[in-house]
Amino acid sequence: MNSIAIIEAVNTTSLPFHGQSIITAMAAGVAYVAMRPIVENIGIDWTGQSVKLRNQKDKFNCRDISMVAADGKVRKLLCLPLQKLNGWLFSINPAKVRDDIRDRLIRYQEECFTALHDYWTKGAAVRKPETTVDDRTPLRGIVNRIMGKYGLTYQAVYKLVHKEFGVNHIDELSPKQTAEAVEYLAGKVIEGEWMPKQELPAPIVKQFSDEELLQMTNVWLWAERARKMSKLIYPALTSIESRWAGNFYDLSHETVYPLEESRKVLARETAHIKGSGRQGERQEKMLGMIRKELH
Template sequence: MNSLPIADHTINVPFHGASLYVVTYGGEAYTPMRPIIDGMGMDWASQFTKLKQRFKSTVVEITMVAADGKSRAMTCLALRKLNGWLQTISPNKVKAEIRDKVIQYQEECDDVLYEYWTKGEVKNPRAIRKSTTEERTPLRDAVNMLVSKKHLMYPEAYALVHQRFQVTSFEQLTPEQIEPAIEYVHSIILEGELLSRDDRQMTLPLAYPMSFYDQYRHVIKPTELKAPWTYAAKHLIPNGDNPNPLGKILTQLKDFGYEIEAARFQLLSLQHHIEIMQHKFESIERAVMR
């Protein structure tokens, strides 16, 4: 890795609810990795080894002035490669309080790659300004009235709005959609334009056929999908490359207002124990091969 002089300038940018220090040099953006890895509660030595092995061509040592005024060499990764590194992280190895964020991020990356390879383009939903919590308050008040007047469950009421505006959560509504959404809810209350219970259940976009695994052909062999017992245990460990349809379903149900914490807790526990057993088997295998 080459050593670069002190960077032109350093800026602080938001990144999925956190902040990154981005150093610009020669038209290329880099981010110091030690603060990110330490902040996620992971072992720096093992991640440093991974960076040198898998991202060698895009890792540099940049001398930066720290908060105490002293110059220090920082291991930095090209910002354009940060997504790739984050996809290699096992959620079970990060702090519990940020585990859901890592899982959500990796699932979003899976969806982005799928959109790119199947449709040839990806639209960033964050490119359009979303409504704020304050802007959505009147809509939630209208939903509360709908639930009370029509004796609905909250997920059912949310699903009506989600289906009408082609979103999976209220947070995705734009400011311009709030007023029409309120009018739609009021029309249901006044005119009784309710779907049957069976139709409401059909509004949940939960479809995970076996073709879901087609996008993971680079990881899973066709023979592993013949029967449950042929599916390798290593694929059950969330590491960014493996499929996680159960995690996606739970995320969608959560977006629809369902309480799924216990189910997610059990899923994460199962994945954690599988990962531990996998490491034990690998240790035994290495010992036998000596």
């Protein structure tokens, strides 16, 4: 059997997928998912599935990737491109999965048949929600009660449900899960078990001198410049199939959020600083750049 290439994951995270949390990783600009946790969670023998995936590596494009496993340790895990995960699920025999998820897998596969038919005959396929708007009326009702009692937003309350049931939207909940979500919110929120005591934020104490803040601003500007250059260089590295292409992709994309958050902090902390002396013009230019949002 041909060996499967081992590559290093640049970033790992956990995402909800069909009611369970899955480990994903970005490697060489491609999102991969660790397969063993998924296979074992739905009750299938991992040994047989790992052999199947490796024997069909050209079909599934699986890879061994060094990434952080569920136990927090770095391991080499057999991974599948995230975009092929639904296709793999479509190939699973429902008779081999756990009893409690068999019906859901069968419904999912029936939906795949319908989606393929609609794509080829109608030119488009639209996913139908697990429940109707009427089915979700009790859930909306208790969400409204929570909002009125605690002054929370829709997003804050629904985020609790998303996290508890491993979904991205409430229309992904099955009818049974929708009822369970109502019970969950009633038990954890209405009865007062969930709501923590809100504490006032601690006052902000100045910790850095103006000179130190200007130095950090200068470092931020170089980091942002490196991000932009990585974005420009990535296509050229891809065209020559450089093994560093993935690193430059991640550097240009994965750093946008932390750089933007740190920019906000620096903009806030340097709001009082005005350029002065011989370096005044340069300082004003630096501060002007730090006060503009990233695009």
